Amino acid sequence: NAGVMQNPRHLVRRRGQEARLRCSPMKGHSHVYWYRQLPEEGLKFMVYLQKENIIDESGMPKERFSAEFPKEGPSILRIQQVVRGDSAAYFCASSPRTSAYEQYFGPGTRLTVT
Amino acid sequence: AQRVTQPEKLLSVFKGAPVELKCNYSYSGSPELFWYVQYSRQRLQLLLRHISRESIKGFTADLNKGETSFHLKKPFAQEEDSAMYYCALSGQGIAQKLVFGQGTRLTINP
Numbered sequence: 378n379a380g381v382m383q384n385p386r387h388l389v390r391r392r393g394q395e396a397r398l399r400c401s402p403m404k405g406h407s408h409v410y411w412y413r414q415l416p417e418e419g420l421k422f423m424v425y426l427q428k429e430n431i432i433d434e435s436g437m438p439k440e441r442f443s444a445e446f447p448k449e450g451p452s453i454l455r456i457q458q459v460v461r462g463d464s465a466a467y468f469c470a471s472s473p474r475t476s477a478y479e480q481y482f483g484p485g486t487r488l489t490v491t
Numbered sequence: 492a493q494r495v496t497q498p499e500k501l502l503s504v505f506k507g508a509p510v511e512l513k514c515n516y517s518y519s520g521s522p523e524l525f526w527y528v529q530y531s532r533q534r535l536q537l538l539l540r541h542i543s544r545e546s547i548k549g550f551t552a553d554l555n556k557g558e559t560s561f562h563l564k565k566p567f568a569q570e571e572d573s574a575m576y577y578c579a580l581s582g583q584g585i586a587q588k589l590v591f592g593q594g595t596r597l598t599i600n601p
Contacts, residue, residue, distance in 0.1 A: 381534075382532070404571060410586075410588065410591075412591075417500075417593070418593055419495070419497075419592050420535075420577070420589070421591070422586075422589065422590065425586040425588060432585065433585060433586035433588065435586075436588070458569055468535065475585070477525070477585050477589060478537060478540050478581075480589065482534050482535040482536070483534065484534055
């Protein structure tokens with residue numbers, strides 16, 4: 378089992394461009410969590426998805442951010458019209474069920490907005 | 492409000508010395524508490540959870556509800572313990588999402 382995969386590992390975007398971050402869960406996992414880590418801070422919850430459903434998006438900024446987890450393929454976190462403040466590490470975690478302790482983390486995508 | 496505070500950003504101890512990483516939390520209810528560790532160039536991984544009350548890699552953590560603390564302890568530090576440590580809690584919400592502290596970078600000096 379290759380574990381949770383995230384790509385790209387590093388992404389550089391200019392202000393105003395779009396960023397697409399991908400998360401492939403572990404085999405057999407149908408639940409995905411996204412977290413964001415700003416510099417010098419801990420990870421902060423963004424959104425929780427099950428296949429084809431957003432269950433909790435209470436941590437998502439109201440504008441420019443969206444997430445999906447289609448029936449086939451990876452989960453996608455999309456940031457439109459990126460700004461410098463979006464520069465951060467974005468982590469996803471997958472789980473076989475709704476569970477706090479069974480979240481397995483990916484290596485993260487480091488987004489830099491120039 | 493749910494909050495986890497780790498007062499030390501950096502902690503440095505000598506090999507063989509005792510280690511204590513502090514964690515305090517704020518939550519109106521009965522949270523579940525965790526410690527996560529991230530070794531250099533590795534992924535964030537679960538170290539231990541308060542419910543299991545077990546010792547992992549020599550580390551233990553006791554939940555003190557009166558002081559709302561969940562400090563991580565090890566009696567004799569080893570060089571391989573050098574890593575970033577995050578305390579986290581999960582409430583009873585539908586998502587079981589994790590709330591993390593800011594992290595403590597532990598360095599064990601030889």
